[in-house]
Amino acid sequence: MxxxxxxxxxxxxxxxxxxxxxxxxxxxxxxxxxPEPEPAAADPTTPQAIAFPQGYTRWTHIKSGLIPAGHPAFASYGGLHHIYANQTALAGYGKGEFADGSVLAYDLFETRLTADGSIDQGPRRHVDVMVKDARRYAATGGWGYAEFAAGQRSDRLSQAQRGGCAACHAARKDQGYVFSELQG
Ligand code: HEC
Incomplete structure (x- = not known):
């Protein structure tokens, strides 16, 4: 008891x-x-600037592509590029609609011809980034655009250059302004 x-x-x-x-x-x-979980939170110092997306090379790889010498885009985009999507952006592929928080990275490298005639990935040139925030980037289809030179952690684009990114990506309005497609 x-x-x-x-x-x-x-x-x-x-x-x-x-x-x-x-x-x-x-x-x-x-x-x-x-703390804010968003990997590419907006930089408060300049209203449109985007923070470097830490760890993007471990996101989902969407595709790679090669822009060879002689291509009209060679000066600015020549070389080997890899495109990565964070979880939110990955869900947008196929739907043609990307939710706020989507981040896409375009990682560009020089290429090197090796002694045995194969082509290797060379040093990084730059990383282009797109961040979706429908309200913040309403003027550019809901996407913010940034470019980080190799080894740099701050966006080097001017407002006019961001407009140039958005103008070309506008050709893909019906696919959510995204060019790449998930490969089988
Ligand atoms: C003349 C057209 C053009 C311009 C200007 C342009 N892009 Fe793109 N962008 C493309 C194309 C085409 C692809 C897809 C490449 C592929 O499929 O391999 C792409 C892909 C991307 C991607 C990967 C997501 C996607 O749409 O597939 C990012 C991120 C990106 N661009 C950012 C930028 C940024 C930042 C700028 C401005 C500095 C910019 N782009 C300027 C044509 C352009």
Whole structure:
């Protein structure tokens, strides 16, 4: 009988502790909100600038492509490029509609002819980035555009250059302004 009473008292005390713990947890989550999870949050210093998308080379690889010497885009885009999509952007392929939070990266490298005649990936040239935020980038189809020179972590585009990105990507309005397509 005494053991029974003891057990009830212990259960009540534990329940009480549990409630206290959850109240504390709620309070602490209020006191310290989670940091913004968005990998390419907007840079507050310039309204249109985009932060470098850390870790994008481990996102989903959409495709690669080669722009060879002689191509009209060679000066600015010549070389080997790889396109990566974060989770949100990946879900947009196929739908032709990309939700806010979508981030796409176009990673461009020089190419090198090796001694045995094969072609290797050379040094990085630059990384082009698109970030979807329908309100913030309403003037450019809901996408913000950025370019990071190799090794640099701040967007080097002028507002006029961003307009140039958006003008060409507008040709793909019906595909959500995105050119690449998921490869089988
Ligand atoms: C003259 C047209 C043109 C211009 C200008 C242009 N792009 Fe693109 N962009 C493309 C094409 C075509 C692809 C797809 C390449 C492929 O499929 O391999 C692409 C792909 C991309 C991608 C990968 C997502 C997608 O649409 O497939 C990003 C990110 C990107 N461009 C960013 C930029 C940025 C930033 C600028 C401006 C600095 C820019 N682009 C300027 C034509 C353009």
């Amino acid at each position: 005494r053991a029974e009473t003891h057990r009830i008292a212990l259960t009540a005390a534990l329940a009480c502790l549990g409630a206290l713990a959850s109240v504390l947890a709620m309070r602490s989550s209020h006191a310290a909100p989670e």
